[in-house]
Amino acid sequence: MEILAGLFHGFAVALEPANLFWCFVGVLLGTVVGILPGLGPPATIAMLLPLTFNMNPAGAIIMLAGIYYGAKYGGSTTSILMNVPGESASVVTCLDGYQMAKKGRAGPALGIAAIASFVAGTVGVLGLMLVAPPIAKFALSFSSPEYFALMSLGLALVVLLAGRSIVKALLAALVGLWIASVGTDLFSSTSRFTFGQMELLSGIDFVVVAIGVFALAEVMVNMEAREETQLLPVPKGLKNLLPTMQDLKDCRFAFLNGSVIGFLVGALPGGGSTIASFLSYGLEKAVSPRREQFGTGVIEGVAAPEGANNSETGGALVPLLTLGIPGSGTTAILLAALVLWGFKPGPLFIPEHPALFWGLVASMYIGNVMLLILNLPLVPLFAQVLRMPVYVLYPLILGVSMVGVYSVSGSLFDLLLLLVFGLLGYLMRKLDYPSAPLILGLALGAGMERALRQSLMMSEGKLSILVARPISAVMLSFAVLVLLIPMFGKLNAWRLRALEQD
Amino acid sequence: MKSASSLIALVALLCAPLSFAQGFKPTRTVDLVVHTGPGGGSDVLARAIAIMVEKEKLLPVRLQVINKPGGNGAVAAAHLAEKRGDQNTLGLFTGVWLQTPLVSAEAKVTLRDLTPIARLVLEPAVIAVKADSPYKTLAEFIGAARKNPGQLKQSGGSNTSRDNVVRQLLQKSTGTRWAFISFPGGGERIAALLGGHVDIMVIEPEEAGEHIRAGNMRVLAQVSERRLAKFPEIPTLKEAGFDVPVVPQVRGVVAPPGIPKENVEFWQDFFRRLTRTQSWRKYIEDNQFEDGYQNAADLAKFYEEFTDRMREILKDAGVKTVR
Amino acid sequence: MEDATRKSGDLWSGVALAALGLYIIIQAGQWEYLGPEGPGAGFFPLWYGVAILALSVLLVVSHLKRGSARGDATDWNKLGRALSTWLALAVSVALFKPLGFVISFALLTYCIVAVMYRRPLATAALTAVASAAGFYLVFDRALGVPLPVGVLGF
Incomplete structure (x- = not known):
């Protein structure tokens, strides 16, 4: 009842014409910065922050939050069309999204990304509204051993991302771990693998590697063929540009999976949308009856991570608004914004500023509807990009990649890294090493090392801490299970072969 | 006649510092370099300063924030060093600019290679425990640490952070030992304390404020020379019986090397005026910073003392220093 | 043809990765493995370095056992x-x-x-x-x- 009253009040706030306008401005801006690789919500929010001082705080937070979740919608666009991840949260979307585009299904891929984002984004807001306090408590019960188990579970997915050879997939993942440890070690301030370059002291940006290994390598492979035959097919007619009923049916579980995983991982202060999207993709693949087709352009493979990274927004707002604890870069700047406007986010924020909280919640429902209406008509428009002749499209992809990387840090050094990782990605393609495990290792490596070392510091060096705690024990056993499934398959195949030879 | 000339002399004398300052005036947009990406602590402060400058009309030109993230401050410092003689660039430094060159050989630019302008703020800290913690005073915590060496835990940042410096100083002066667990983000540090996974933390008063008000956190002592206005009943470290030096967390302004003397005078004077404005006072009160203004000469002296002390503390803590 | 490239690629990439593994192990050896504060900077790299070395040796050995496909058909x-x-x-x-x-x-x-x-x-x-x-x-x-x-x- 209290919630209904709150929501009613919230809609009254969110539906004020001015706030409705700011909500629209926010989601529109969010979509735009999401589409552009590199430029992300934290940078946009920081730059707009000064303008919001003269605004009414409700309108301002509604707009800034709109940028935050709007960007998650736009992020999939370049992933699907060009294999250039728009945000770190959309890296996983490349895996099946770009393959769908290659098969002429860019429209349905973009469409399902918008729909999954809408469904999961809305579920995330529902979660924020209904279960914020218990979820916040759950998030606090998570500590280093649990994070280590979560990361291990994520890394175990490597076997699901493997191509023909598990050994090569594992090697790629291990190289990812290595790249993740470049920079200054948090615990000891030791410089590791920096080759004397001060730019490497703070590590290598995840997005730079992903753009290099995915987008640059893809362009290089495509440039191999002299003949410019394969204009990516784009079917005519609106009907073929949107997901079919069958597509939606295929994605039923992905919507649920993305919503739940995204929300839960988002609520963890050490979580984040990248991990959420990887985990939901892995889960989707693990339970799918057409598991082996993942990576060749199945629609659930787009719906699950895109859903997860949107539901993550609602989750990430849970610790921010109920505890005053920011979990990610974007929530950290939202926190800074609230402080600058004179609010004190913390455990008392919701009871003391109900109008602001409920106004935000209501605006997020409205904003998600706006985003769906805004993004679906853009699908046919964006799909036209692929009609361009390849000799225009490839330079365009290269340009977008470079601008994307440069806009992250404004440094030419990162462009050199982009070149290095482009070459690495190409070599991996030629030598049949899968690139997804490398990216997975890189995404999880730093967090995994940290969590392991923190756990061992907490337990004075006893590894038993990892299995003595229930949540962590359960997740670790899942990880082992995931690792073992294909091994059983392999063992079986080997046994059969051995039998044949006898 | 005599009185008139002495009057002129007096006026001239009074105007001297002013006319000195008028020797230089920025003529185009001034870049304020920060070492974080948009939204980081320094970035937010720099943007707040830019707004204040515009609101209080303190400069004839605009201040523009330039983000040079990377290298734990080293990239931004190197960027300033490369801008030798540039009259339209300033940098907003924090403690990390001072600490990184001490421990990372790759970070070659120290404050000594740049032109100090002014120190702006000091950030105090408090020592906090979870509200249901058995420790009511810092002495009780230290006592428990003495009984169970290495068993109690503190959450904090990197091993060069102020969090660890405070711990090292306390451990050394009391002969006790407890674990220090590094977390990259402030959010995770607080979550570890509130989740009961660690026992104690050093936290900025602004960050702690709401958790205290909600009854989730309790403050044992404050890491500052004087009691903070918002914590009148909490003892400082010294008052709690722990006479350890207070290592301040600073933010201030530097310029590229090789700029004329009158520029330094213009800028240190400009920032002094900034710190006297109403908007600045409100800003530091909201964030519970301490006014830490120092002019260029004092900042240079501060830097030397700070570095020497820091090097010693890090060595005590077993951290390898490179300069 | 593609397969031949891939197989000789296994050998060379395996050797390169083994070298990387070795390099990581040597580097990690210079950093603290276990210190008074807990696991040091060399702890994690040592383990993945060993894993890289082991797996790449496995890759090379299994390639040699299979017998290399002669005639490098790289295009x-x-x-x-x-x-x-x-x-x-x-x-x-x-x-x-x-x-x-x-x-x-x-x-x-x-x-x-x-x-x-x-x-x-x-x-x-x-x-x-x-x-x-x-x-x-x-x-x-x-x-x-x-x-x-x-x-x-x-």
Whole structure:
């Protein structure tokens, strides 16, 4: 009842014409910065922050939050069309999204990304509204051993991302771990693998590697063929540009999976949308009856991570608004914004500023509807990009990649890294090493090392801490299970072969 | 006649510092370099300063924030060093600019290679425990640490952070030992304390404020020379019986090397005026910073003392220093 | 043919990765493994270094056991086209500092269209100018995303 009253009040706030306008401005801006690789919500929010001082705080937070979740919608666009991840949260979307585009299904891929984002984004807001306090408590019960188990579970997915050879997939993942440890070690301030370059002291940006290994390598492979035959097919007619009923049916579980995983991982202060999207993709693949087709352009493979990274927004707002604890870069700047406007986010924020909280919640429902209406008509428009002749499209992809990387840090050094990782990605393609495990290792490596070392510091060096705690024990056993499934398959195949030879 | 000339002399004398300052005036947009990406602590402060400058009309030109993230401050410092003689660039430094060159050989630019302008703020800290913690005073915590060496835990940042410096100083002066667990983000540090996974933390008063008000956190002592206005009943470290030096967390302004003397005078004077404005006072009160203004000469002296002390503390803590 | 490339690739990439593993182990050996504060900077790298070394040796050994497919059938033509694309990109990145993004990117586009795809020079020039201008307008003008600036100021 209290919630209904709150929501009613919230809609009254969110539906004020001015706030409705700011909500629209926010989601529109969010979509735009999401589409552009590199430029992300934290940078946009920081730059707009000064303008919001003269605004009414409700309108301002509604707009800034709109940028935050709007960007998650736009992020999939370049992933699907060009294999250039728009945000770190959309890296996983490349895996099946770009393959769908290659098969002429860019429209349905973009469409399902918008729909999954809408469904999961809305579920995330529902979660924020209904279960914020218990979820916040759950998030606090998570500590280093649990994070280590979560990361291990994520890394175990490597076997699901493997191509023909598990050994090569594992090697790629291990190289990812290595790249993740470049920079200054948090615990000891030791410089590791920096080759004397001060730019490497703070590590290598995840997005730079992903753009290099995915987008640059893809362009290089495509440039191999002299003949410019394969204009990516784009079917005519609106009907073929949107997901079919069958597509939606295929994605039923992905919507649920993305919503739940995204929300839960988002609520963890050490979580984040990248991990959420990887985990939901892995889960989707693990339970799918057409598991082996993942990576060749199945629609659930787009719906699950895109859903997860949107539901993550609602989750990430849970610790921010109920505890005053920011979990990610974007929530950290939202926190800074609230402080600058004179609010004190913390455990008392919701009871003391109900109008602001409920106004935000209501605006997020409205904003998600706006985003769906805004993004679906853009699908046919964006799909036209692929009609361009390849000799225009490839330079365009290269340009977008470079601008994307440069806009992250404004440094030419990162462009050199982009070149290095482009070459690495190409070599991996030629030598049949899968690139997804490398990216997975890189995404999880730093967090995994940290969590392991923190756990061992907490337990004075006893590894038993990892299995003595229930949540962590359960997740670790899942990880082992995931690792073992294909091994059983392999063992079986080997046994059969051995039998044949006898 | 005599009185008139002495009057002129007096006026001239009074105007001297002013006319000195008028020797230089920025003529185009001034870049304020920060070492974080948009939204980081320094970035937010720099943007707040830019707004204040515009609101209080303190400069004839605009201040523009330039983000040079990377290298734990080293990239931004190197960027300033490369801008030798540039009259339209300033940098907003924090403690990390001072600490990184001490421990990372790759970070070659120290404050000594740049032109100090002014120190702006000091950030105090408090020592906090979870509200249901058995420790009511810092002495009780230290006592428990003495009984169970290495068993109690503190959450904090990197091993060069102020969090660890405070711990090292306390451990050394009391002969006790407890674990220090590094977390990259402030959010995770607080979550570890509130989740009961660690026992104690050093936290900025602004960050702690709401958790205290909600009854989730309790403050044992404050890491500052004087009691903070918002914590009148909490003892400082010294008052709690722990006479350890207070290592301040600073933010201030530097310029590229090789700029004329009158520029330094213009800028240190400009920032002094900034710190006297109403908007600045409100800003530091909201964030519970301490006014830490120092002019260029004092900042240079501060830097030397700070570095020497820091090097010693890090060595005590077993951290390898490179300069 | 592809398979042959892949198999001899297994050998060389395996050797390269083994070298990387060794390098990581040696580096990690210089850092603290277990200190008074807990696991040190060398703890985690040592373990993944060992894992890289072990797996790459496994890769090489299984390749040698299988017997290598003779006749390296790498398509040098294809490889050459891909690598020259990369080189063109590298040159354009190198030119960012003197020439700025807009001119370098126009040159890159021109090079790809005219040289790699053998389109008429007019088409190449038009594509180059149009896409470079498009980037400038969209990113620099409309969105305020800074592009690398050359000595000419754009």
